[in-house]
């Protein structure tokens with residue numbers, strides 16, 4: 001365990017370069033879009049702020065998740081819930097300071113967060129755009 005911790009620390013020391021690169025100054029970059037019934041595709045983010053907008057589709061609750069589909073000590077890690085927002089068509093959900101979801105441990109050293117959005121399947125197809 002101690003060894004792993006030291007390894008994690010070493011990784012953290014390397015990270016400021018990545019983090020500095022990911023710092024945003026007020027402007028949003030379009031990073032993708034998807035049309036889905038239940039779960040969107042995954043969008044990678046380097047941190048900072050993240051948002052998604054409901055271009056068209058049903059109003060309702062939309063949840064942002066961060067995928068952690070890896071194994072630790074034989075257990076599959078659960079995806080992390082970032083937050084749920086109630087949206088109507090044309091509205092956006094903004095998530096500030098999502099840096100803590102950027103993976104930096106020894107098990108996941110992508111330096112990226114893998115975000116996806118879910119909604120109730122029965123409400124029909126949603127068209128969502130992502131901004132980083």
Ligand SMILES: [Ca+2]
Pocket residue numbers: 066067068069103108112113114
């Ligand atoms: Ca992840």
Ligand SMILES: [Ca+2]
Pocket residue numbers: 066067068080101102103
């Ligand atoms: Ca994670």
